[in-house]
Amino acid sequence: MIGRALHLPALPAESFFLWGPRQVGKSSLLAATYPDARTVDLLRTDESMRYLREPSLLRDELRDAPAGTLVVVDEVQKVPALLDEVHWLVEKRGLCFALCGSSARKIRRGHANLLGGRAVRHELFGFVSHELGEQFDLVRMVNHGTLPRHYLHDHPAKRLQAYVDDYLKEEIAAEALVRNVPAFAGFLRAAAIGDTEMVNYQNIARECGVSSVTAKEHYSILEDTLLGRYLPAFTARPKRRAILAPKFYFADVGVVNHLTKRGALAPGSELFGKALENVVLHELRAYRSYRERPWDIAYWRLASGIEVDFVLGDAEVAIEVKSTTSIATQHLNGLGEFATEYPEVRRRICVCLEPRRRLLASGIEVLPVTEFFRQLWAGEID
Numbered sequence: 001m002i003g004r005a006l007h008l009p010a011l012p013a014e015s016f017f018l019w020g021p022r023q024v025g026k027s028s029l030l031a032a033t034y035p036d037a038r039t040v041d042l043l044r045t046d047e048s049m050r051y052l053r054e055p056s057l058l059r060d061e062l063r064d065a066p067a068g069t070l071v072v073v074d075e076v077q078k079v080p081a082l083l084d085e086v087h088w089l090v091e092k093r094g095l096c097f098a099l100c101g102s103s104a105r106k107i108r109r110g111h112a113n114l115l116g117g118r119a120v121r122h123e124l125f126g127f128v129s130h131e132l133g134e135q136f137d138l139v140r141m142v143n144h145g146t147l148p149r150h151y152l153h154d155h156p157a158k159r160l161q162a163y164v165d166d167y168l169k170e171e172i173a174a175e176a177l178v179r180n181v182p183a184f185a186g187f188l189r190a191a192a193i194g195d196t197e198m199v200n201y202q203n204i205a206r207e208c209g210v211s212s213v214t215a216k217e218h219y220s221i222l223e224d225t226l227l228g229r230y231l232p233a234f235t236a237r238p239k240r241r242a243i244l245a246p247k248f249y250f251a252d253v254g255v256v257n258h259l260t261k262r263g264a265l266a267p268g269s270e271l272f273g274k275a276l277e278n279v280v281l282h283e284l285r286a287y288r289s290y291r292e293r294p295w296d297i298a299y300w301r302l303a304s305g306i307e308v309d310f311v312l313g314d315a316e317v318a319i320e321v322k323s324t325t326s327i328a329t330q331h332l333n334g335l336g337e338f339a340t341e342y343p344e345v346r347r348r349i350c351v352c353l354e355p356r357r358r359l360l361a362s363g364i365e366v367l368p369v370t371e372f373f374r375q376l377w378a379g380e381i382d
Contacts, residue, residue: 001032002148005131005290005377006124008033008098012070015090015097020124021226021251022102022167025148029124030072030098037070037098038062042078055081059089067094077101103171105224125286126252127151129370130377138369142275143265145254146282160258164188171225178221183210187218191228191248192259196277198245198301199230219248227251231281234298234311239341243301253278267353273323276369277309280321280351284310287376295382300338308334312382315342322352327366335364347381 004025008018010033020026030037040058042048050057062071071089076082076099089095099119126146129136141151147163150156168185171177178184187208194204205215222228230246250256253275257265265272284297295313310319318338322331327350335348339362348364351372358366367375375381 001028002127002131002135004029004124005128005286006122007290008122012096012098014120015086015099016120016122017076018098018100018122018124019104019226020102021126021147022171023147023149023163024102024124024126026100026102026124027074028148030074030100034070034072034098037072038065040071040073040082042073042075042082048075048078051079051082055079055085058082058085062089062093062095065093065095068096070096070098072098072100074100075102077103077105103175103225105175105177105221123289125282125289128283128286128377129373130287136370136373138276138279139265139267141279142253142272143257145252145257146279147252147254150252150254156254157258160254164255164258167225167227172221177225178218183208184218184221187215188222189259191219191222192250192256194248195228195250195253195256195260196274197247198243199248200245222248222250227255231310232296232298234300234315236314237342241303243303243307247299249278249281251282253282268323268325270323273321276323277321280319280369280372281310283373283376284312284319291379293382300334300341302337306334306337308338311338315345317347317349317381318342318345320348320350322350325353325355327352327354327358332360332362332364336362339363349381 006029018026018030040047073082086097086099090097127148144151144156150159153159168181172184173181187204187210190204190207199219201212201215205212208215228248228250230248232246233242233244235242235244256278257275262271265275288295288297298311299307299309300311301307308318309321318335320335324331332350335350339345339348349372350364350366351369352366354366354368357368357371360366
């Protein structure tokens with residue numbers, strides 16, 4: 001098993017939630033970290049049906065468990081009412097719970113018990129370069145995605161199809177998140193085509209034949225089921241008119257590739273560049289979460305169209321991603337304008353496919369993707 005960069009406490013002193021997209025490896029990580037824990041697997045239909053009918057069964061089954069006992073509950077969102085029992089067992093019996101799930105939507109919309117802030121929140125992402133070590137292959141990650149079963153497989157197409165089908169069947173249809181699943185499937189593809197781009201609800205709605213209100217709601221479903229999330233615009237202290245609309249990025253670029261039928265992506269192509277941008281954001285978000293960094297991630301774009309892909313913190317670091325082996329002046333316009341707008345910026349980095357690091361006279365750093373990832377996980381970027 002490839003070791004994960006998320007380090008859960010060996011002996012948890014308090015209960016916690018572990019969230020992450022489907023098949024990201026949550027159950028495997030919990031099983032490897034807590035092999036002796038008592039487990040409730042709500043992926044099993046018979047188990048989930050028992051607790052749906054009578055949540056108090058959990059209290060009876062753990063009646064003889066001593067204080068401090070760790071209990072793992074897998075896919076807790078399938079039986080939100082179970083969280084009331086968990087809360088009671090934490091408060092009255094001193095038990096500790098690891099609550100694992102791939103969607104907080106049903107829990108949040110049903111006003112389910114989130115343990116009153118008593119549970120820590122962790123998030124598990126797909127593979128990152130730091131975890132893979134010598135098994136890291138940029139072209140493979142850009143094409144296959146970061147989910148473990150897909151990244152490690154030489155021909156992941158059928159698995160990606162099954163992943164999307166299972167998502168529509170088990171997350172969307174089974175939980176009744178939408179009334180028209182085929183229409184949502186069409187939206188899913190349209191949203192994937194717009195991955196890494198600014199969200200225009202009216203355009204998406206027109207393409208899918210739904211209202212803009214419905215399109216916005218569909219995006220919130222993608223967020224709540226952890227299939228993707230927004231990237232906000234950076235608008236602090238603007239001197240010139242900046243764009244305010246958010247962008248949207250899927251959590252896994254392999255899913256995007258499958259939905260949009262991109263085929264094999266070759267380094268240097270436009271679509272490879274879009275996919276690479278998704279991968280870089282994936283690494284930034286995972287690093288921020290695993291290392292508990294407090295900074296925000298945003299993008300910056302002027303009304304004129306000049307932009308920077310990622311801004312970290314309060315304009316401390318600006319990052320542009322380019323799928324080219326030869327960075328030219330026109331590739332750096334956004335980073336140049338950003339320094340004009342925010343002269344306090346500490347580092348300006350162009351992440352690209354050049355073979356070696358370069359420091360330009362302007363102060364912009366040209367970093368190969370692998371060097372950027374190395375510096376990121378070594379704590380040298382922030």
